[in-house]
Amino acid sequence: MADNVLYYGDNLDILRRYVKDETVDLVYLDPPFKSNQDYNVLFAEQNGSRSAAQIRAFEDTWQWDQSSARAYQEVVESGPENVSKAMQAFRMFLGESDMMAYLAMMAPRLVELRRVLKPTGSIYLHCDPTASHYLKQLMDAVFGHGNFLNEISWKRTHAHGSSRRYGPVHDIILFYAKSADHKWTDPKGEHDPEYIEKHFRADPDNGRKFQPISLTGAGIRHGESGKPWRGVDPTSVGRHWALPGKIIKRLGIKGSTVQEKLDLLDASGMIYWPEKSGGTPRLKWYLDQIEGVAIPDFWGDIGPVSAQAKERLGYPTQKPEPLLERIIKASSNEGDLVLDPFCGCGTTIVVAERLKRRWIGIDITHLAVTLMKRRLQDAFANQVSYKVVGEPVSVSEAEKLAKEDPYQFQWWALGMAGARPMEEKKGADRGIDGRLYFHDEPKGGKTKQVVFQVKAGHVTPSHVRDLRGVVEREKAEIGVLITMEPPTQPMKTEAASAGFYDSPWGTRHPRIQIAPVIQLFSGQPIDYPAPGQVNVTFKKAPRAKKGGTKRAKPIQFEEKQT
Numbered sequence: 001m002a003d004n005v006l007y008y009g010d011n012l013d014i015l016r017r018y019v020k021d022e023t024v025d026l027v028y029l030d031p032p033f034k035s036n037q038d039y040n041v042l043f044a045e046q047n048g049s050r051s052a053a054q055i056r057a058f059e060d061t062w063q064w065d066q067s068s069a070r071a072y073q074e075v076v077e078s079g080p081e082n083v084s085k086a087m088q089a090f091r092m093f094l095g096e097s098d099m100m101a102y103l104a105m106m107a108p109r110l111v112e113l114r115r116v117l118k119p120t121g122s123i124y125l126h127c128d129p130t131a132s133h134y135l136k137q138l139m140d141a142v143f144g145h146g147n148f149l150n151e152i153s154w155k156r157t158h159a160h161g162s163s164r165r166y167g168p169v170h171d172i173i174l175f176y177a178k179s180a181d182h183k184w185t186d187p188k189g190e191h192d193p194e195y196i197e198k199h200f201r202a203d204p205d206n207g208r209k210f211q212p213i214s215l216t217g218a219g220i221r222h223g224e225s226g227k228p229w230r231g232v233d234p235t236s237v238g239r240h241w242a243l244p245g246k247i248i249k250r251l252g253i254k255g256s257t258v259q260e261k262l263d264l265l266d267a268s269g270m271i272y273w274p275e276k277s278g279g280t281p282r283l284k285w286y287l288d289q290i291e292g293v294a295i296p297d298f299w300g301d302i303g304p305v306s307a308q309a310k311e312r313l314g315y316p317t318q319k320p321e322p323l324l325e326r327i328i329k330a331s332s333n334e335g336d337l338v339l340d341p342f343c344g345c346g347t348t349i350v351v352a353e354r355l356k357r358r359w360i361g362i363d364i365t366h367l368a369v370t371l372m373k374r375r376l377q378d379a380f381a382n383q384v385s386y387k388v389v390g391e392p393v394s395v396s397e398a399e400k401l402a403k404e405d406p407y408q409f410q411w412w413a414l415g416m417a418g419a420r421p422m423e424e425k426k427g428a429d430r431g432i433d434g435r436l437y438f439h440d441e442p443k444g445g446k447t448k449q450v451v452f453q454v455k456a457g458h459v460t461p462s463h464v465r466d467l468r469g470v471v472e473r474e475k476a477e478i479g480v481l482i483t484m485e486p487p488t489q490p491m492k493t494e495a496a497s498a499g500f501y502d503s504p505w506g507t508r509h510p511r512i513q514i515a516p517v518i519q520l521f522s523g524q525p526i527d528y529p530a531p532g533q534v535n536v537t538f539k540k541a542p543r544a545k546k547g548g549t550k551r552a553k554p555i556q557f558e559e560k561q562t
Contacts, residue, residue, distance in 0.1 A: 003337075003358040004349075008369045008390030011341035012363040015112040018389065019360065024116045025183065025336035026357075028327055028348050030126040030319060068101035075107045083107055086141035090134065103134055109341065116339065117178045122149075122331040125174040126319070132172035143176045148301060150175040155300040173327075187294025187330045189301065200287055205269060212272040212282035215262070217242030224258045230266075232280060247285065295326070302326070318344065324351040326345045332357055346372035350379050366391070366408045370415030377418075398517045402456035402484045410454040413482045416520040419452045430517065431470040440529040442502045450528050452479040459483045464494040468512055477501045478528050480513045487514040503529040 007014045071089065076084045087107055094100040113123060123143070127135050132151070138476060140148060152173040200209040220226060221240035234240050240259045248261060251270065255261035265271050265283065272282045302322045324347050328338060334356040340348035343361035349372065352359040363369055369388065376384050391412060392398040402409040410433055414421050419434035434452035451474055453467050463481060471479035478501055487495075491514060496513040509527045 004353070004384070004386035005360050006343075006349075006369055006372055006388045007362040008366060008388070009362070010110060010364055010365070012109050014362050014390070015109070015116060015341065019112075019116045019339070021115055022067040022118045022121075023337060024339045025118055025121050025358070026328065026332040026338045027113050027117060027121070028126070028324065028338070028340050028344050029113070029124075030340075030344070031109075031342050033102065033128045033131060064096045064101040065100050068104045069096075072100070072104040075104065076113070079107065079111055080142070082141040083111060083138070086138055090138075092439075098501075099131065099134065102131060103138060106135065107138060111137065113339075113341065114178065119179045120181050120183050121178045122182045123176050123178075124152075124331075125176075125325050126154075127172050127174065129168065129170070129172050132174065133488055136174055139174055139176055141179070141440075147177045147179065148174075149177055149182075150297045153298045153300065155298075156304050183331055183333065183336075185294055185330055185333070187326065189295045191287075191290070191293055198285065203284065209287040210272070210284040211287070213244070213285045215241060215243060215281060215283050227259060229259050230281070234280075237280075242318060244283070247283070250289070250501050291520050295330075299323075299326075307492060309432055309447070319347050321347055321351050325355065326349050327350055327374045328355055328357060343372060344376045350375055353380060353384055356369075366411035366415065367421055370411050373377055373415055374418075374420055395518050395521060398521075399484060406456035409456045409484070413454045413517065413520065414452060414453075416517075417452065417480065417482060417515065417526055419450070431466065432474070434526070436526070438529055440505055442504075447476045450476070450480055450526065451476045452480045452482060454482045456484050458489070459485055459491065461488075461490045461494040464491050464512060464514070468498050471498075471511065478509060478513065478526075480515055480526055482515045482517070482520070484517055486518065501528075505529060 005018075007018065036410070049190060072087060076087050079087070087103065090100060090103055094103075110125075117123065125139065136148070150173075152175060153170045154173055155169055156171045157169050181256060196209070197328060200211050202208070203210050216234050216239040220235050220238060225240040225242065225486065226235050227241075228234075229241070241262070243258065243261055251265075251268075253261050253264050255264050262281075266281075270284050272284045274280070274282075300322060304320060328348075328351055332338060334544045335358065337358045337360065338348065338352040339360045339362075341362045343363045345368065345437065346361060349359045349361040353376070361372055363372070372510065373388070376386070392401055398409070398412070401412065411421055414434040417434075417436075419436045422432050422434050430454065432451050436450040436452070438448055438450070440448065451467075451470060453463070453470070455463060459481070467479045467481050470476075479498075482496075495512040495514055498510070500508045501511050502508055507529060509529065513527055515526065
């Protein structure tokens with residue numbers, strides 16, 4: 001197995017088929033949930049006759065049906081004993097509700113995730129507060145209640161009103177370990193600026209900010225710690241010298257007695273003497289010597305992905321990169337393997353790659369896999385190595401996908417062409433399934449575009465004419481029609497009648513192009529002014545001499561084919 005892998009398919013099947021025992025260092029998962037529905041819907045009993053709908057991106061489709069009933073039976077009959085007992089108890093309480101279906105789908109997946117985790121591994125399950133208490137009990141059954149570490153509250157949004165209740169603003173992240181030997185890097189957070197402003201002052205000798213902290217403790221001692229030093233007698237005020245051990249060790253103070261250590265501290269400029277005569281000396285604890293504050297289990301310092309954020313992809317459940325960065329840094333080291341079985345738009349794998357971890361991403365939709373591939377390309381160009389498992393690898397497999405699920409075929413085809421999927425949901429696409437942006441002018445210039453349509457079924461010249469109309473309406477430079485069927489001669493003639501787009505580089509590109517799937521498999525790229533296909537150097541002509549009558553020549557382009 002390659003170090004980095006994207007899997008398309010049901011994560012339960014992928015885990016069982018491809019991921020070996022105790023090979024993963026860290027798991028993060030954010031499974032889909034019906035958080036946008038009325039909560040009573042989750043507990044409404046169903047008759048069990050509904051056929052299982054294929055899971056699509058942006059749809060929370062956990063429901064009690066034949067598929068979830070089979071999942072429940074499997075985990076009760078052959079799962080670990082504690083998990084079986086927990087599921088039976090849930091069934092008695094929840095009945096055949098959608099919440100029960102959710103737990104029935106999650107149970108076998110959590111069992112598999114525990115199997116693939118190393119003994120030093122950890123798992124973070126991101127969930128909605130509506131289901132977190134059920135999932136916590138299920139996690140206790142799978143991992144053992146003694147391996148529960150934290151219930152983290154992440155403030156995912158700002159305060160807002162809600163009908164007849166307090167406004168919900170946080171998610172829950174359940175943090176469990178495989179064993180007591182789990183990896184933990186002891187991450188630190190930033191200090192509160194208000195606290196620093198209030199408690200720290202500038203050292204007049206060197207300008208460094210420091211906080212004067214006590215060198216004494218309550219109570220009288222009759223040993224070394226009770227003796228006077230530099231005219232200061234702690235016993236007289238009912239105290240004794242109490243040097244902070246960790247700080248003294250970190251500063252490398254080696255004195256054998258308390259008074260010797262105090263002398264060394266003073267000699268190194270670490271003692272703060274109050275201006276008031278007779279004041280008790282204190283230790284200068286410099287801000288630049290403090291490693292940071294321990295991170296609590298309430299995370300209010302990481303905001304959601306804003307509408308203007310560079311990382312935003314429009315994926316409804318997208319999580320901010322700093323959230324995953326904190327988790328990955330805390331529970332793994334460089335070179336470790338990170339797994340996200342509900343990978344969505346790929347935040348986990350992008351952050352893992354940036355932090356020099358190996359990764360596995362799994363998702364059940366080609367849209368998600370396409371988004372992940374594009375995001376990796378945007379973030380790392382061609383500097384990241386990975387393979388994709390589960391996508392069509394032949395024309396016959398692509399044809400099968402087109403017949404079984406045209407939308408999955410659409411998302412897969414756009415990914416093969418290097419285009420961005422356009423819409424989160426079906427419909428309202430205005431004749432555009434994907435876009436590809438490019439720049440071919442000096443210093444970036446205007447952003448230009450290629451628009452895509454994907455047709456899984458029968459195609460005719462009218463589809464080409466429709467695409468031409470979309471290109472004109474959108475003022476796009478090029479339009480591409482991706483087809484399962486090869487184009488007919490009338491379709492080629494219709495496309496040719498649209499003419500060419502002439503780039504400032506002097507290259508010509510058909511304005512309307514037809515790309516059958518067989519062309520995508522052959523590796524033939526879409527014909528547009530793409531970086532890497534044409535290497536362009538922009539050269540300015542010299543200015544006209546003062547007083548001359550000749551006009552300056554326009555910008556010239558030197559073209560080098562690569």
